[in-house]
Amino acid sequence: MRTSSRAVLATLTASALLCDATPALGLKGAPGGAQAPSSQKTGGIEYGVSSGVQARPTITALSVPSTATAGRPPKVTLRLDEKGVGTVYLQLAVTSLTTHRPAVLANMGWSHTGRTLLVNWPRAARLAPGSYQVSVSAHDHHGATLLRRAHSSGEATLTIKAAPKPVAPVPARAPAPAPVPAPAVPEPGVPTPAQTAAAGAVFPVAGAHSFGNSVNRFGAPRSGHIHQGQDVLTAEGTPVLAPLSGVIESRSLQAGAAGYYVVEHTGVGFDLFFAHCQAGTFAVSAGQGVSPGQALCLAGQSGDATAPHLHFEMWVGGWQAAAGHPIDPLPYLEAWDRTGASG
Numbered sequence: 001m002r003t004s005s006r007a008v009l010a011t012l013t014a015s016a017l018l019c020d021a022t023p024a025l026g027l028k029g030a031p032g033g034a035q036a037p038s039s040q041k042t043g044g045i046e047y048g049v050s051s052g053v054q055a056r057p058t059i060t061a062l063s064v065p066s067t068a069t070a071g072r073p074p075k076v077t078l079r080l081d082e083k084g085v086g087t088v089y090l091q092l093a094v095t096s097l098t099t100h101r102p103a104v105l106a107n108m109g110w111s112h113t114g115r116t117l118l119v120n121w122p123r124a125a126r127l128a129p130g131s132y133q134v135s136v137s138a139h140d141h142h143g144a145t146l147l148r149r150a151h152s153s154g155e156a157t158l159t160i161k162a163a164p165k166p167v168a169p170v171p172a173r174a175p176a177p178a179p180v181p182a183p184a185v186p187e188p189g190v191p192t193p194a195q196t197a198a199a200g201a202v203f204p205v206a207g208a209h210s211f212g213n214s215v216n217r218f219g220a221p222r223s224g225h226i227h228q229g230q231d232v233l234t235a236e237g238t239p240v241l242a243p244l245s246g247v248i249e250s251r252s253l254q255a256g257a258a259g260y261y262v263v264e265h266t267g268v269g270f271d272l273f274f275a276h277c278q279a280g281t282f283a284v285s286a287g288q289g290v291s292p293g294q295a296l297c298l299a300g301q302s303g304d305a306t307a308p309h310l311h312f313e314m315w316v317g318g319w320q321a322a323a324g325h326p327i328d329p330l331p332y333l334e335a336w337d338r339t340g341a342s343g
Contacts, residue, residue: 057140313326
């Protein structure tokens with residue numbers, strides 16, 4: 001028993017010496033199961049390297065008066081910035097907080113970043129008394145949309161007050177009606193819906209259709225932008241037609257938004273935009289002349305769409321041109337619709 005006790009004591013002594021020697025085996029200073037990185041390029045916590053984030057347009061200044069007088073929209077200035085980007089496509093919408101419909105849409109086209117910009121409102125723009133929301137939308141050449149933050153959302157509220165009454169006494173009379181909203185066609189010299197219909201314009205969808213609801217309307221808010229056209233809901237594969245004679249300006253694909261689309265330049269002051277065509281159904285080519293009723297493609301749901309429909313836009317002054325701007329196409333569609341929408 002004395003010999004056995006000495007053997008156990010020798011074994012324990014050897015184990016203790018082996019533990020003391022552990023740093024010599026390269027394990028000195030290891031903090032637990034993993035060692036903190038020595039690099040300073042870490043993410044929001046101590047471990048891990050942060051990944052790159054795609055640059056997006058950001059509002060760094062937006063000046064909108066809290067109140068103004070009925071009539072012309074007030075002076076609004078803003079500044080956008082985006083690292084490494086010289087120009088972004090910029091729009092502003094003034095939406096009634098009562099009707100939730102756009103009252104004024106200002107298209108500023110491709111605008112410079114890094115400088116203060118003065119909003120150029122359309123000449124016919126007018127605001128009646130009421131409460132409005134001013135919303136900025138922008139996207140760069142890569143399709144990146146406005147980055148909205150709590151302190152720079154690109155939105156502001158505006159209260160329009162009635163113009164002060166004349167100082168001189170006037171006979172008592174009934175209250176004047178509210179100012180008439182801006183006409184559907186803001187530019188003089190552009191044909192009216194009735195004129196285009198009388199000239200033989202054709203409805204752009206050759207099948208059963210409807211105009212949806214408020215979310216499908218021109219000026220409806222979207223995530224990071226404003227709806228620039230009118231949706232015509234229809235079945236997959238319904239023919240999409242040219243309403244007016246003109247020349248095909250382009251046909252292309254915008255995978256994350258419009259999908260397969262066609263642009264037609266007409267001879268009466270409009271550019272027409274047809275989006276969400278079915279893949280592989282283009283019936284026209286760039287530079288080709290078309291007549292009213294000629295097939296362009298088939299309706300589908302390519303791009304950013306959740307159901308088959310035609311997204312239809314009408315532009316005055318050139319599609320996506322610096323001097324161009326979209327107008328509400330619904331009055332024209334209703335004038336051309338000889339069969340009637342189903343809803």
